[in-house]
Amino acid sequence: MGARGLEAAVELAPGEARESSTERGHADGQPVVILLGWAGCQDRYLAKYSAIYSQKGCTVIRYTAPWKMVFFSETFGVRSLQTPARRLLELLFDYCIENRPVLFHVFSNGGVMLYRYVIEALHTHKPFKNLKVAGTIFDSAPGRRNVRGSLRALATVLVSTNVLLKYFLLFAFATTAVVLRILLYPLTRFIHESHYDVLLKAPSRWPELYLYSQADAIIKASEVKHMADARQQLGVSVKAVDFSDSAHVSHMRVYPTYYSNLCTTFLSDCVGGLPSLVV
Numbered sequence: 001m002g003a004r005g006l007e008a009a010v011e012l013a014p015g016e017a018r019e020s021s022t023e024r025g026h027a028d029g030q031p032v033v034i035l036l037g038w039a040g041c042q043d044r045y046l047a048k049y050s051a052i053y054s055q056k057g058c059t060v061i062r063y064t065a066p067w068k069m070v071f072f073s074e075t076f077g078v079r080s081l082q083t084p085a086r087r088l089l090e091l092l093f094d095y096c097i098e099n100r101p102v103l104f105h106v107f108s109n110g111g112v113m114l115y116r117y118v119i120e121a122l123h124t125h126k127p128f129k130n131l132k133v134a135g136t137i138f139d140s141a142p143g144r145r146n147v148r149g150s151l152r153a154l155a156t157v158l159v160s161t162n163v164l165l166k167y168f169l170l171f172a173f174a175t176t177a178v179v180l181r182i183l184l185y186p187l188t189r190f191i192h193e194s195h196y197d198v199l200l201k202a203p204s205r206w207p208e209l210y211l212y213s214q215a216d217a218i219i220k221a222s223e224v225k226h227m228a229d230a231r232q233q234l235g236v237s238v239k240a241v242d243f244s245d246s247a248h249v250s251h252m253r254v255y256p257t258y259y260s261n262l263c264t265t266f267l268s269d270c271v272g273g274l275p276s277l278v279v
Helices: 022-027 045-053 067-073 082-094 108-124 147-155 161-181 197-200 220-232 256-272
Strands: 008-010 030-035 060-061 100-108 134-137 209-214 238-242
Touching: 008 045, 008 209, 022 238, 030 045, 030 108, 030 197, 045 060, 045 100, 067 108, 067 147, 082 256, 100 108, 100 256, 108 134, 108 147, 108 197, 147 161, 147 197, 209 220, 209 256, 220 238
Parallel strands: 030 060, 030 100, 100 134, 134 209, 209 238
Antiparallel strands: 008 060
16 A cells, blocks of 8 residues: 555565566566546455456556545546556556556546546656556446436445535535536536546547446446447447446446456457457
């Protein structure tokens, strides 16, 4: 924890610390998976997803952006998530794993808001341009201007907060979101475009897997499907899976085997499609 000032967890592949071992040679070709948690996510929950990949010999990096940045900085148009996005990518160099294929596994809009700046850094910062991104998995994301769903998410984060403070923060968020991200968005988008609109036209062309559900009360299934269709029209290899009845970021809990198989198959297909790399 605490790498580069981030509350990030890094799980190295087996044998990675032993430079001369045969296991080290095997680990050198294994992918790195970066998990971007949902707002308010505790690392112990994100660690359950790590197991999917660590069992395959992958190095896993877990990070969840602070909820205040997700709900308030982004809503006010403050690009505070740019710094943690760059620091996450710098971790690849710190651990000398920058030559490995990288898979992003992104949860809810909290993860997506951070991911938008990861993509930005990958395409605008010279040190990151040579990173080999294999693909991205979106779990319960991305969603558009759904204030009601965002309020549900924020209320969940604030469940243990003082009641008066909780309702003040909910009111402040709702008011700001409606004014800046809906009513004035035709103007404010020129200053700070929404994460959803940025991803619609993102320059990345690696494969994308969308895992969503009609039963999601926070992110509308129609918005995820619209994103998947739009990305496919740009030439991106896209797969979308509707779990139908599982709740927001609960698809793995309800369908653990199916979910894990989808993720590992997608990883294998993506890495197998990169030159000179196999998983």
